Amino acid sequence: MSDLLQVRHLSIEYASPRGIVKAVDDVTFSIGKGEIFGLAGESGCGKSTTAFGISRLLRHPAQISGGSVVLDGQELTTLSNDEFDKLRWSKISIVLQSAMNNLNPVLKISNQLIDAILAHDPSMGKEARQRAEQLMKLVDLPVDRLDSYPHELSGGMRQRVVIAMALALRPSLVIMDEPTTALDVVVQNGIIRKIVELQKEFGFSILFITHDLPLMLEMCGRIGIMYAGKLVEVASREQILQKPRHPYTQGLLNSFPSLSGPKQRLSGIPGHTPDLIRPPAGCRFCPRCSQAIQECQTLPPPLVEDAGGQIACHLYSEEGIAREQASAACERS
Amino acid sequence: MKKMLKACWNAFPGVKGKLGLVILLFFTVIALFGTWVAPYPKNFIGFDSWLPPSVSHWLGTDSYGQDVLSQMIYGTRTSFWVGILAGLITTVIGVTVGIVAGFKGGWIEESLMRIVDLFLIIPTLALMIILASFLPSMGTMSTILIIGSLSWLYMGRSIRSQTMSERQSGYVEAARMVGMKDWEIMFKEILPNITPVILANLVLVTTQAVLAEAGLSFLGLGDPTNVSWGTILALANANNAVLFHAWWWILPPGLAIAFFCFGFILIGNGILEKYRANRGNAAL
Amino acid sequence: MSKPLLHVNDLEKVFSSRTMFRKKQVRAVRDVSFTLEAGKVLAIVGESGSGKSTIARMLTNLIPATSGDIAYNGQSLRDNRQLRKKLPTFVQMIFQDPFAALNPHHTIGYIIGRPLQVHRMVQGNTRSRVLALLRKVGLTPEEDFIDKYPYQLSGGQKQRVIIAKVLGLEPKVIIADEPTSMLDVSIGIDIMNLLLDLKEKENLALLMITHNLGSARYMADHIAVMYAGQVMEYGPAEELIQNPQHPYTKLLLYSSPDPWREQADHFDLSDAQGQAVSESCCSFQPRCPFATDICKTKPAAAVQTDSGHQVRCHLYA
């Protein structure tokens, strides 16, 4: 499966009154064509910043301070604004959290669906309206709703309009930043099933971002776990379900009360996230990690790529494994 | 003493706040110590008229032969006190009405806000003219009362909307959960959180008061015995200072009003910016 | 069976808003009844707009109930001024948003200490009592926290301060309105564990309100599933999760993402959320895949089924 998007050593920082905040630090991952890739992590881990960095939507103080983003073989970070604008929505589109205001309150739904199309193909004129009707049918919304205003739609309907809008120009990558967080679980289920259905039909790739790990495990093929600006583990869904490797991933999985498994007490993760202005020297998860070893305090863990995906933890780096076997050996003897 | 000065210094945040404070101090000094600073006594008409600025008369003399500089200095006192006192009266009324209306809600809020909206539409200056022209004697005190009693409307409304947004927040509901009395929630819980907005409004209202006083005295409704920046301008206009090229009589009062109010506005905006910047730690 | 601490009978709340001509009435809560014993946890689960938060506000007398009866220790709340004055020392609520529930202008010591003074739980200096409360909720070293301002604390720490403040009034019943929905999950679990431990140690009754069935199952002994202001199904937690009866409970269960589940059969569902619910039919009828004619004409009554659940559905009538 050739790669659609390659992100190499991406770093994003912004100046705050207390100093430079390294929101995203040396993140590397790739998304295949037609793959649903998940980026999970708790608040402040930099998952949304990464997405906005890729699609060049960073708000003022934040800026990319290093690394490369290659989409379909084209390097994005060096493009000029005008060149990048050509890609906007035709190659990359975005679906934001379904807060009250992701649709312009004073414009009709039809105008907001059409203006993306017109921006890239001004000659459309009449057929633009038909395209808008097509898009509404695509997400099972009644076509007569085209002439109503956003405040007349329910949260679920508004989110479906935004999804239809994102597919207006058949982009190759759709970034979804917490698309269903503000919705009820039943409506969310309907929208997630509609997204998966559309993905199968049009074959675009999805970068799905959320803090809800169970939802991600149900929907995404491969998942990246971020913590305090670092990408700590990338693995397939089955791998993460059966044998999560990074201690933080294990802690996360042990924080979600499940509906079907046995009812036992969960421990969660003690402590709280580090300060991104002066992050701890070694691994950023070290202060909260129960399996921390000597190197963790001093040495940032190297990124290891292997069959199971990517892992950035000393337990799995070469010296780590060597020491592991040594200590295991002496235990046995 | 040093600590108090320090606290007062960073109570006026940012470059704007500091600049505003300097301007304010400059005018306070003149208002308080005017009589010693002014080269000639008040309304003293002992000189030739229309003298351009010279060593003895830094700002020249007007058509009556009064020294413009000393008139300006005495005028500072009136405008200063009118601005401050009218501003305070307006703030006290505006804050109480705003908080009570914003917090209590129901018919109290409805009636108060109807009155405010009503009077906001009717031009306040016209109302002031009516009041001023009918009052038997027009002392400085009555000017302050008129301006104070009519300019709290805008402030009342902005404090009310601020209080309403605070009323929705969690800590007010938590306070009611604990069983705190209404007055405590209003004045010990909500008030500290809207103080920055009150201060910003106080500053705005003081500016309006100074401008209103200048307007009233320009129309000849101010205190005839007293001199203020407004009366100087009124006389300048009435005596066609323009035809006599008497720019030194026209410019200073206007600039003085402008800088005085400008200082206040700078302070107001400095406070608002700091308030918005650290909405998290709003510990003033 | 210990005497019920809290007994709610046929609770109802109608919000009426009057525009110029017509009187609009919204029945937010309808004929809700349940009991709560000391040391037990009841979870009320429902989507937004199902009336669950309205019930919490009625129980704590923040808003008056239109009809129905709320009794604490057998004493009804209705026109009982004495109980209402003392209510804060009987029932307390933990709010959903810890970031907004603490006044940014007061120190933690003042926030926890002030209620003690309001209800004269402590004479004179409240500092030692506040330190004890901070220790009880795990905010140690407590000397560090007592003089801090809310903006210096993380979300989890803020929620612990709120719990400490609530404990200060030594309530018998604690109502937690979605206590962890604004927090990261790894911190939320600690808060839930803390609430469970406190329930055991202090023998409290806990009423938890949430939209997440997972946390309801983790915390509660009994679960009540609410929809459009009515209790659709009420039963022991484990029983209700393993063997749901009411179609809506099934819908909620299968919609909640749970990767550890083998295979979940899906409903197809019309996104008819927020449709006007008339009194003459079962309120879930517009979205119910099993709706029959009777559902459209007669409101469903709560029925005790053989599995011990109370279900409001014609399938079991």
Place this chain on the structure above:
Amino acid sequence: MRYNSVYLVKRIGIALVTLYVAVTLNFLLPRLMKGDPASALASEKALGSQEVANALKAQFGLDNPSLWYQYAKYIKQLLHGNLGVSYANFPSPVADVMLKALPWTLGTVLTATLLSYLIGWLIGIRGAWKPGSLFDNSTLFSSFFLSSVPFFWIAIIFIMIFSFYLGWFPLGQAVDPAYDSFAWFDKAKSVLYHAFLPVFTLIIATLAGHILVLRNNLMRVLSEDYMLLAKAKGLRASRRKYMYGARNALLPSFTGLMTSLGHVIGGAITTEIVFSYPGVGMVTFNAILNHDFPLIQGSFLCIAISVIVCNLIADLVYPLIDPRVALN
């Protein structure tokens, strides 16, 4: 039309109530302030003859002490458009003096307010679009300065510069002395030529307020999600700026425009005196000088009525911009 009846009735209701209060206020003020209202309204010395004074007292029911009777009479007179007789330009009734003066004031004030709102809108948008830029900071600081300057001072300065030293504009008055003999085209030219400076003064004086309000509104709107989405859609900067940004920022400031109308008229009163422009302001000024109370009351009433009417019009225009208001 898209009007929702409830909104319409509510707005007209408020306008009528405000009008009623203004009228009642106008009636009560002289009675509360000075001793005997009769002496205020029809004092013999000003009119020079006893019969005229009595006739006036009868007409206004001042001879009957009961307040309600006077109030009823006052309202009746008002409905006939009779605002009493002005002392200064006796015997012409107040109503005529007002009718002559009102168009001048309304003309200048309305054009000035709309133009200043438009210019303020453009500057505010450009400033907020690139916050912190030189343009933004300079407009911000000059707006602070301008908003703290009295209207009439700007007027005097402008006369000094443009009329006196540069001679581009007349020193005052509304029309040329030989206005009546002009053909209609020259009349219009002369009116515009004389009105330019007063309108320009009003624009500059009120510009600062509009810039500040609009800039703050737009700053808030720019941080909304739909702006981010518009950028992500690759829409042209102009569409984002106006159809998405400005239209949403316009709404709250439109209500601000309505309340600022009263403030502008207040300012216009003093400006007209400097330009000796024969509007309501000038009339009020002369009325104050001559203690001509009926005229003062009359001018106040006219100002209040015109402001209320303008606000009602603005209320009716508002639903056309903000879809949420008219339809719900």
